[in-house]
Amino acid sequence: xxxxxxxxxxxxxxxxxxxxxxxxxxxxxxxxxxxxxxxxxxxxxxxxxxxxxxxxxxxxxxxxxxxxxxxxxxxxxxxxxxxxxxxxxxxxxxxxxxxxxxxxxxxxxxxxxxxxxxxxxxxxxxxxxxxxxxxxxxxxxxxxxxxxxxxxxxxxxxxxxxxxxxxxxxxxxxxxxxxxxxxxxxxxxxxxxxxxxxxxxxxxxxxxxxxxxxxxxxxxxxxxxxxxxxxxxxxxxxxxxxxxxxxxxxxxxxxxxxxxxxxxxxxxxxxxxxxxxxxxxxxxxxxxxxxxxxxxxxxxxxxxxxxxxxxxxxxxxxxxxxxx
Amino acid sequence: xxxxxxxxxxxxxxxxxxxxxxxxxxxxxxxxxxxxxxxxxxxxxxxxxxxxxxxxxxxxxxxxxxxxxxxxxxxxxxxxxxxxxxxxxxxxxxxxxxxxxxxxxxxxxxxxxxxxxxxxxxxxxxxxxxxxxxxxxxxxxxxxxxxxxxxxxxxxxxxxxxxxxxxxxxxxxxxxxxxxxxxxxxxxxxxxxxxxxxxxxxxxxxxxxxxxxxxxxxxxxxxxxxxxxxxxxxxxxxxxxxxxxxxxxxxxxxxxxxxxxxxxxxxxxxxxxxxxxxxxxxxxxxxxxxxxxxxxxxxxxxxxxxxxxxxxxxxxxxxxxxxxxxxxxxxxxxxxxxxxxxxxxxxxxxxxxxxxxxxxxxxxxxxxxxxxxxxxxxxxxxxxxxxxxxxxxxxxxxxxxxxxxxxxxxxxxxxxxxxxxxxxxxxxxxxxxxxxxxxxxxxxxxxxxxxxxxxxxxxxxxxxxxxxxxxxxxxxxxxxxxxxxxxxxxxxxxxxxxxxxxxxxxxxxxxxxxxxxxxxxxxxxxxxxxxxxxxxxxxxxxxxxxxxxxxxxxxxxxxxxxxxxxxxxxxxxxxxxx
Numbered sequence: 001x002x003x004x005x006x007x008x009x010x011x012x013x014x015x016x017x018x019x020x021x022x023x024x025x026x027x028x029x030x031x032x033x034x035x036x037x038x039x040x041x042x043x044x045x046x047x048x049x050x051x052x053x054x055x056x057x058x059x060x061x062x063x064x065x066x067x068x069x070x071x072x073x074x075x076x077x078x079x080x081x082x083x084x085x086x087x088x089x090x091x092x093x094x095x096x097x098x099x100x101x102x103x104x105x106x107x108x109x110x111x112x113x114x115x116x117x118x119x120x121x122x123x124x125x126x127x128x129x130x131x132x133x134x135x136x137x138x139x140x141x142x143x144x145x146x147x148x149x150x151x152x153x154x155x156x157x158x159x160x161x162x163x164x165x166x167x168x169x170x171x172x173x174x175x176x177x178x179x180x181x182x183x184x185x186x187x188x189x190x191x192x193x194x195x196x197x198x199x200x201x202x203x204x205x206x207x208x209x210x211x212x213x214x215x216x217x218x219x220x221x222x223x224x225x226x227x228x229x230x231x232x233x234x235x236x237x238x239x240x241x242x243x244x245x246x247x248x249x250x251x252x253x254x255x256x257x258x259x260x261x262x263x264x265x266x267x268x269x270x271x272x273x274x275x276x277x278x279x280x281x282x283x284x285x286x287x288x289x290x291x292x293x294x295x296x297x298x299x300x301x302x303x304x305x306x307x308x309x310x311x312x313x314x315x316x317x318x319x320x321x322x323x324x
Numbered sequence: 325x326x327x328x329x330x331x332x333x334x335x336x337x338x339x340x341x342x343x344x345x346x347x348x349x350x351x352x353x354x355x356x357x358x359x360x361x362x363x364x365x366x367x368x369x370x371x372x373x374x375x376x377x378x379x380x381x382x383x384x385x386x387x388x389x390x391x392x393x394x395x396x397x398x399x400x401x402x403x404x405x406x407x408x409x410x411x412x413x414x415x416x417x418x419x420x421x422x423x424x425x426x427x428x429x430x431x432x433x434x435x436x437x438x439x440x441x442x443x444x445x446x447x448x449x450x451x452x453x454x455x456x457x458x459x460x461x462x463x464x465x466x467x468x469x470x471x472x473x474x475x476x477x478x479x480x481x482x483x484x485x486x487x488x489x490x491x492x493x494x495x496x497x498x499x500x501x502x503x504x505x506x507x508x509x510x511x512x513x514x515x516x517x518x519x520x521x522x523x524x525x526x527x528x529x530x531x532x533x534x535x536x537x538x539x540x541x542x543x544x545x546x547x548x549x550x551x552x553x554x555x556x557x558x559x560x561x562x563x564x565x566x567x568x569x570x571x572x573x574x575x576x577x578x579x580x581x582x583x584x585x586x587x588x589x590x591x592x593x594x595x596x597x598x599x600x601x602x603x604x605x606x607x608x609x610x611x612x613x614x615x616x617x618x619x620x621x622x623x624x625x626x627x628x629x630x631x632x633x634x635x636x637x638x639x640x641x642x643x644x645x646x647x648x649x650x651x652x653x654x655x656x657x658x659x660x661x662x663x664x665x666x667x668x669x670x671x672x673x674x675x676x677x678x679x680x681x682x683x684x685x686x687x688x689x690x691x692x693x694x695x696x697x698x699x700x701x702x703x704x705x706x707x708x709x710x711x712x713x714x715x716x717x718x719x720x721x722x723x724x725x726x727x728x729x730x731x732x733x734x735x736x737x738x739x740x741x742x743x744x745x746x747x748x749x750x751x752x753x754x755x756x757x758x759x760x761x762x763x764x765x766x767x768x769x770x771x772x773x774x775x776x777x778x779x780x781x782x783x784x785x786x787x788x789x790x791x792x793x794x795x796x797x798x799x800x801x802x803x804x805x806x807x808x809x810x811x812x813x814x815x816x817x818x819x820x821x822x823x824x825x826x827x828x829x830x831x832x833x834x835x836x837x838x839x840x841x842x843x844x845x846x847x848x849x850x851x852x853x854x855x856x857x858x859x860x861x862x863x864x865x866x867x868x869x870x871x872x873x874x875x876x877x878x879x880x881x882x883x884x885x886x887x888x889x890x891x892x893x894x895x896x897x898x899x900x901x902x
Contacts, residue, residue, distance in 0.1 A: 083713075165755060169734060169755055
């Protein structure tokens, strides 16, 4: 219990530190949130009005106090650009990003774990000879390039999938559930998820392979062989299961990292997601939206980290987190 | 202040213009005065004849290459020419927002910058650009960000604004361009040529029309586009997020939508001239009064008729400057609006304004009083602005009705069959597509059937019909222009002779061909060739001869010493590089 309480306190501290850095970072970056208004009619007086409206005419420390106060109430404030609640704006695109990330990540880890295990098992075989360079190449290839190639082939070439957006133009749904479970949404999800998966599969695959190689030399595998168990059983039931552990951590961390790093895939496929919103917010000096989006990603990352720690303990009771 | 003026007199000819005029007592003016005072001492101290100080290294601000490859390339080419004149020029790449913030809010902190004025339908009247860009009253924090000050120009700009006789106004607008042509506050580059495209198997080609200086993405195309087959939805693209859809606010892309959802009394026609729309007619009854007969039988999308009260209220609401600061300037010249007959209203202006039918009547959206009055009342006494208000439901009266707006995804409108100019298409769906290359593929596959803008390589788009004959590409010279701006507050740019020499070393024709791949028309003034009636062709002085520029500098007293350009005799460098 003490462990969990400590971890939780640690988490809160990390989030506070991130929030503070974010607050300062955006205000120190060059740029000006009133720039979006530039027009022949724009005057200095108007600029002052806008700065006042944004609260940017207040001293920095007071802005910081207000910011923290709002955060404690779960408020990110209003976006400078659109004057909409940041929470609403983030929530309107978050499901798109979460679904894209989850689907791609699960696919990448399932594929990576299986093929990684197989490569280790058939060490030196044809699969490994061809597979390793291929994996390294896709891992090193830029996401946008993979995305554009997939677009050229599957959208513009054979025309199996749409080239952009999360739903067809003008599609109307009765509810969010209907939208996210519709065939239309899933069809639009395929290419971006596939791109992200290709990009992500390298890490779990290589990790799994090296873990397996290590595990395969252990005594319990030799024991299983001596017992005369079928190869498949040994590989999947005994070796792979034990080699899977580090992948759990990688998955949890990968989730947080991918969430913020989806911006390339989201741009290539015009996917309405958090990454694009974040980039737009930063480039237009929309401090509240950028802070909110970054904090959201940080919160997910920190939470996933905690979950990984907990899951680790459950999957492998030997990991006791210093409990006595 | 007297010091400044006297310096103006002792200074060389070039100096006189920019300094020898009344300066407001601001902090900046005080600083300028003290700088000038130092310079005056320097004049006394130095013997005439020996060259002045070395000109500091000049910094030219530019957005990253990716955000506008042509303009970036143009900046590099110009810098290259200027280096041959003995200047040390660095092109410094900054983000768009940093560039804006520096140029706009730190007005005495930069030397040169790349810049663009974009084309918009209301700029079909030259007034906005001619009046605002070089107006000394806007130098401190308005649109005259380069700090150009010339009383002669100010009065010309004011005169054209007030001249209601078209031919006479034309003369004034051309004179204004000539003055700028001589004083060179900007180094004009090109009027960009922009391409858009449509699918000719979905839309009848003859129903897609071109608006002067705007292209085929215009109001008249959207209400007139005729579907040829079963596909009756127009699916088009934009590349950026929409910030606002509001009838009392401007937004780069949001305005495409407000234009269709809300009606106005006039609209800018294909020829760039205002024509009656929500009005049956409009006419000047004196220099400062305009009579408008409002069209009968107009209805809002919620079914209520547009009353004369709604029309009057539409012009009254923006007068609340603290609630609608963006729209306030459009009505600031209106002294009163009164109903004088069952469908007649009379606008009385504070001063004559020739552009009124374009810059005000075609700009102010007709809004329902029953929706906006309670909102305004609710905000009175609060710091909130009405222009920041996001409506749940948009009630306009235009040819299209609002259906939905999904952040980062799309805006959807549907045809309003009850409108007197009901569109022929069924739904207008604006997709936000940040991937420019993908838009071309989408046009080919039919996912999109109207390409409203393309910021990629224009040559690729121009080639598209060869492999996809169903696509028709239309290219139009833009109302806007791209240029290199100089900060006239800072030496050596305060000297017109220096500016002229710099400008003369740049060949616009070469620029249009090399940096813009032919997708630009050499520019010499702020009035585009897309407006042939107002454009002054004589304003274009195509240069490119470095030798000639060097001679111009020499004549103005600048000295080339060991490949480094020096100020004329007695002039000190008072600024640090950058």
